[in-house]
Amino acid sequence: MNLEDYGVDMWSTEKIEDFRSKLLAWYDHNKRDLPWRHTKDPYAIWVSEIMSQQTRLDTVIPYYLRFLQWFPTIESLANAPQDKLLKAWEGLGYYSRVRNMQQAAQEMMDKFQGQFPQTYEEILSLKGIGPYTAGAVSSIAFDLPQPAVDGNLMRVISRLFEVEADIGDPANRKIYQEIAEQLIDPKRPGDFNQALMDLGADIESPKNPRPEESPVKEFSAAYLHGTMDKYPVKKPKKKPRAVRFQAFIIQNEEGHYLLEKNIHSDLLSGFWHFPIMENYQPFDSQLDLFSANQEGHFGLVAENIGHDYPNQGIPLTSQFEKHYNLRPSWQEEISVAQITHVFSHQKWYLDLTFGSIDSSDENLQLCTQVADKEVRWVAKEDFDSYAFAKPQQKMWQSIQQLEKNKKRQ
């Protein structure tokens, strides 16, 4: 790759060494005190790097400490039950990270004699480890001169050299990687990477940076040219797509709730939740759901009357009865609660419907044997032992609130 093609004017050797020196001197006095900065254990550093992906460090720290208690070794992670894994990650988001970590741990047991591999290429080969994490673990745990190109590094480098390449485009990462490879201090690669990350996280933040406080401001083309506000270039993200679901809160005679394990969708895969079915009834996503429902009623919400959609015209309650082989007594009143939840790529609108099962119902036993589904009756006292993602937590919270309101009346 020729950096000149991207308008990058690389510095002289002397200037690069001066940059390293000033950056590391600043880091030595200003680095953040983080739990994983007190260890050289590649396993612990790996955990910290995976957790920190797209996640604020304030959030990460308690999860990190607990994770190392629950899974102190590669072997313990490789052998962990899935339920415990999800519980360890509950609330962190991007749950494929922890599934991939377990797969990587199993790879280490199988291919690397239970040890963390010590070369960049081997580390990169592990599931869930991409160029960033491979560089971070290589440099921090093994002192290998590999850059760790994350959003911070790209932002800082973009301002140092006035790079125009969109940092949101994965294809452009290699440009920043190439620059970072030339800048990185081979004597202290881990500290160098973390210094740039610390700098980017605070002084060189995306919003309201304080470039005059930067220890390397005289190296920054954007600072010197007064173009800080133009870098980095980043396209705005797309709005999440609106999706509407009917949720079914079903209790049997013992008061246990019907829960289903998500085994078909990658989104929140493995988590337990109240059964939900997509409601294709068109609604104006610009309208607030709650005001829309004030005009609606039970039949309207529960019927799948969208045009050109699966099972159009068949009420969702009927579809539920068919798919789950259950015939609940549906609550007549429209005491449905509404929940919204925003993911990075979807915005969910959930209408809650209630139903109850009589133990004499001949279909009761069939429910747990429905093909393609894993369902279970669960007492609310046992909810604590399940990992629940946020939509399920919100639904449960709403249900409890409804019960409280009933008691008061």
Added chain:
DNA sequence: GATACGTGGAT
């Protein structure tokens, strides 16, 4: 190479 994949804090 564009999109899927979570959540919560800041403004």
Added chain:
DNA sequence: TATCCAAGTAT
């Protein structure tokens, strides 16, 4: 309230 964004990777 709406929007952005935070130590990315897999497909």
